[in-house]
Amino acid sequence: MRLCWFADFRGPPIADTSAIAGLLAATPGLDGALVHSPASTHDPYLDDGAPPSLALQLYFTDIAQLEAALTKDGHLQALPSLLPPGTEGTQQAMLVRDFPVPDDTFRTPPGTLPCTYLVAYEGTAEDLNVWLDYYLRSHPPIMARFPGIRRIEICTRIDWIGFLPFPRVAHMQRNKVVFDDQAALTAALNSPVRHEMRADFKHFPPFTGPNTHFPMHTRTVVPV
Numbered sequence: 001m002r003l004c005w006f007a008d009f010r011g012p013p014i015a016d017t018s019a020i021a022g023l024l025a026a027t028p029g030l031d032g033a034l035v036h037s038p039a040s041t042h043d044p045y046l047d048d049g050a051p052p053s054l055a056l057q058l059y060f061t062d063i064a065q066l067e068a069a070l071t072k073d074g075h076l077q078a079l080p081s082l083l084p085p086g087t088e089g090t091q092q093a094m095l096v097r098d099f100p101v102p103d104d105t106f107r108t109p110p111g112t113l114p115c116t117y118l119v120a121y122e123g124t125a126e127d128l129n130v131w132l133d134y135y136l137r138s139h140p141p142i143m144a145r146f147p148g149i150r151r152i153e154i155c156t157r158i159d160w161i162g163f164l165p166f167p168r169v170a171h172m173q174r175n176k177v178v179f180d181d182q183a184a185l186t187a188a189l190n191s192p193v194r195h196e197m198r199a200d201f202k203h204f205p206p207f208t209g210p211n212t213h214f215p216m217h218t219r220t221v222v223p224v
Helices: 018-025 063-070 075-082 128-143 182-189 192-201
Strands: 002-010 032-038 054-060 088-099 115-121 151-157 173-179 211-221
Touching (some): 002 063, 018 054, 018 211, 054 063, 063 075, 088 128, 115 182, 128 173, 128 192, 182 192, 182 211
Antiparallel strands (some): 002 088, 032 054, 088 151, 115 173, 115 211, 151 173
């Protein structure tokens, strides 16, 4: 089982994320982290506007380690000081569910980064149990047919303790698909599989609230 702490930020562009990556890498108990920066793509069905200026995913294998990093004197209390003035953020911790893909070996061209489509279902389902049962059984097998897909991840809510000074959100679900680079993501979104995804969306159990989709370049941070 893995857990993930998400942080999404909007505000001034952050051209250099090396200090943030260094802080994350030194987090005690960290199993790995991702630093997402804005990318662009074309989705025939959606345009949710500009992506966040920065999104972070920090993975842990134990809830105690996650909460220790976020406690009042935890390692990640240094994060706000590394963000530009005027940056606003939100945070959420979730349970990670990984799903298989036909080929998980990245072939990212030199000088580029993998590209992630970050998705969030921000509202509530009429019956969350029914919603998750349908989504987890139906949608990942379609995602796995995207050409060039390397990762599928779906995250669901948990209760958690933390004291970083960012507002909490309680999205009912987040998920993502990951590709070799921005061009591969765009090609996948304009393949016939995207139409299958949209057809399945129309059969989702009732839910309210927005669902957002943002393309992001993704840098992997290895714990030190």
